[in-house]
Each structure stands twice: as structure tokens, then as C-alpha cells.
Amino acid sequence: MSDRFRLDADLxxxxxxxxxxxxxQGGPGTRDPGSARAVLRRAVELGVDHIDTAGFYGDRNGSVRANTVIREALSPYPDALVVATKVGPVFGPGGPRQGTAAELRPQVEADLASLGLDRLDLVYLRVGTTEPPHGESLAERFEALAALREEGLIRHLGISNVDAGHLAEARAIAPVAAVQNNFHIANRDETAVLAACARAGIAFVPFFPLGGGADLGDPRLVKVAARHGATPRQIALAWLLALSPVALAIPGTGSVAHLEENLTARSITLTEEDIVDLA
Structure with a gap:
């Protein structure tokens, strides 16, 4: 199985x-931006060429944004680096709400400015809050993003927190390069969306590849980890990559040590026995 995914003929x-x-962010606290920049630079040194972000990512009080730190750490960006971002949610005093189609252009332009880019490699339309909003149309919003792609502000389009119906609806409007849903070894509810992506050759990129706080102490996971002299986190990532050639993983951290631990999962090849044990 290839360790790379082709977004297009040249990428x-x-x-x-x-x-x-x-x-x-780390636990209840906020991490130092200097440490965050060190993590990003180390990631690129170790061969990471896909960074997933959003304009609304940042510290807990909103004073430092992830996009700003990414630009400070990595600009001018390596030619091979793909930066993906998400638009859709609007945050205000009453909490987050779903943005309208008209509110997407300002979000895309803000991401371009904060990242210091002329074009965004991959932009996801994020819909809903915690669960995919079944039965809700995304057509008007996705059409707005597709128009920005035609203008040259976006290279590839994605959708996030969606069901198979949303994917079909979006693909009828414009090409979908990637889908980003909640999926990990302890939560396999989105298997149908993964299967739809696999049939179409679309990247499936779980936004919680390490569980998002879920317990990864399952005895089966611990057993396979011991077999490989690895951690359960590493096996959870290796399992995801073994699941499908269209599955990508974007584990995040503000720690260089955890970054290096996560990236070691590249070297773990699960056996058929491992896959059966983790089924």
C-alpha cells in the first residue's frame, strides 16, 4: 500500500x-507560540507535507491563532507543502453558528491573509456542529466555494462533518478532493462515508484520528501495541493507514516528543493477525 495519496496529477x-x-492548546492550558513553531518546523524536517488548519484554531482566549504561527514558522513555505483549511462556522458572543454562503468569501480571504498565501491548496466546507446534519443541503454554500475555486483562490475543495448524501450533493456541483469526518479506531460510525470515498478515489481524512479524547486503552489495541513494541497511539494511526489507501491521518500536538511518536507510526506494518485482532 502506498504511503502517499494523489490529490491531482501534479500533487x-x-x-x-x-x-x-x-x-x-494542551490540557486546560495554552501552549507557548514559540514551542508551537518548533513543532511545525520539526514536522516539516521529518517529512510532513500536509498541514491541516482553520482560521478558528488558536489558544483558548483567542489571542494567538494557529494560522499566524504556521506562517511565522514555515513561510516562505516549502514547494511541496500542502496547507488545508476549513471554513463555514462563524463564532460570536452566542457561540458558533453555521455561516451562510455569503460569509464564506471573507473567511477564505482571511485565511489567505493570515497564512500569507495567494491560493489555498485545500479548503473544506465544514457543516453542522458535532454530528453530520443529515438532510440539510450544503449546495448553496458549496457552490460559493466552487466559485472561489474558479477564481483561482482555491486549488481543491473538501467537505467536513458530512454524510454520504452530502458527498453526492457536493460532487454534483464540483470535484471533491477530500472528506474530513470524525472517525478513529474507537469510533467507526463513518465507515459508509469512507467506503464512498474509496470508490471515488477521494481522500478520507479523520479529524480525530487518535480519538479526540476517547479511551484508546482497549485490550485489543494494547495487545497489538505490545506485539510491535509500540504505543496504542501509534497502532491506532497504523490501523487507520492500513484500513484503506484513501485514508489519511492528521494527528496534532503541541509537543515535539508526541509529534515524533506519532510519525513513527509510518514504519509500523500491521499483519493480518493484527488486523483481525483490531476488527
């Missing part, structure tokens, strides 16, 4: 990337 990425959501 491939490592299937193990980096997610920036927790870059500036």
Missing part, C-alpha cells in the same frame, strides 16, 4: 500529516 501528499487544532 501528492504523505498519508500521515499534521493537524493544527491542538497546536496551541
Amino acid at each position: 501528492t501528499i504523505d498519508r500521515l500529516g499534521f493537524g493544527a487544532m491542538r497546536l496551541l
Whole structure:
């Protein structure tokens, strides 16, 4: 199985990337931006060429944004680096709400400015809050993003927190390069969406590849980890990459040590016995 995924004829990425959501957050506290920049630089040194971010990622009080730290750490960006971002949610005094189609352009332009880019490699339309909003149309919003792609502000389009119906609806409007849903070894509810992506050759990129706080102490996971001299976190990532050639992983952290631990999962090859044990 290839360790790379082809987004288009001229663009491939490592299937193990980096997610920036927790870059500036650790437990109940906030991480130092200097440490965050060190993590990003180390990630690129270790071959990470896919960073997933969003304009609303940052520290807990909103004073430092992940996009700003990414630009400070990595600009001018390596030619092979793909930066993906998400738009859709609007945050205000009353909490987050789903943005309208008209509110997407300002979000895309803000991401371009904060990242210091002329074009965004991959932009996801994030819909809903915690669960996919079944039965809700995304057509008007996705059409707005597709128009920005036609203008040259976006290279590839994705959708996030969606069901198979949303994927079909979006694909009828414009090409979908990637889907980002909640999926990990302890939560396999989105298997049908993964299967739809596999049939279409679309990247499936779980936004919680390490569980998002879920317990990874399952005895089966611990057993396979011991067999490989690895950690359960590493096996959870290796399992995801073994599941399908369209599955990518974007584990995030604000720790260099955890970053290096996560990226070691690249070297773990699960056996058929391992896969059966983890089924």
C-alpha cells in the first residue's frame, strides 16, 4: 500500500500529516507560540507535507491563532507543502453558528491573509456542529466555494462533518478532493462515508484520528501495541493507514516528543493477525 495519496496529477501528499487544532492548546492550558513553531518546523524536517488548519484554531482566549504561527514558522513555505483549511462556522458572543454562503468569501480571504498565501491548496466546507446534519443541503454554500475555486483562490475543495448524501450533493456541483469526518479506531460510525470515498478515489481524512479524547486503552489495541513494541497511539494511526489507501491521518500536538511518536507510526506494518485482532 502506498504511503502517499494523489490529490491531482501534479500533487501528492504523505498519508500521515499534521493537524493544527491542538497546536496551541494542551490540557486546560495554552501552549507557548514559540514551542508551537518548533513543532511545525520539526514536522516539516521529518517529512510532513500536509498541514491541516482553520482560521478558528488558536489558544483558548483567542489571542494567538494557529494560522499566524504556521506562517511565522514555515513561510516562505516549502514547494511541496500542502496547507488545508476549513471554513463555514462563524463564532460570536452566542457561540458558533453555521455561516451562510455569503460569509464564506471573507473567511477564505482571511485565511489567505493570515497564512500569507495567494491560493489555498485545500479548503473544506465544514457543516453542522458535532454530528453530520443529515438532510440539510450544503449546495448553496458549496457552490460559493466552487466559485472561489474558479477564481483561482482555491486549488481543491473538501467537505467536513458530512454524510454520504452530502458527498453526492457536493460532487454534483464540483470535484471533491477530500472528506474530513470524525472517525478513529474507537469510533467507526463513518465507515459508509469512507467506503464512498474509496470508490471515488477521494481522500478520507479523520479529524480525530487518535480519538479526540476517547479511551484508546482497549485490550485489543494494547495487545497489538505490545506485539510491535509500540504505543496504542501509534497502532491506532497504523490501523487507520492500513484500513484503506484513501485514508489519511492528521494527528496534532503541541509537543515535539508526541509529534515524533506519532510519525513513527509510518514504519509500523500491521499483519493480518493484527488486523483481525483490531476488527
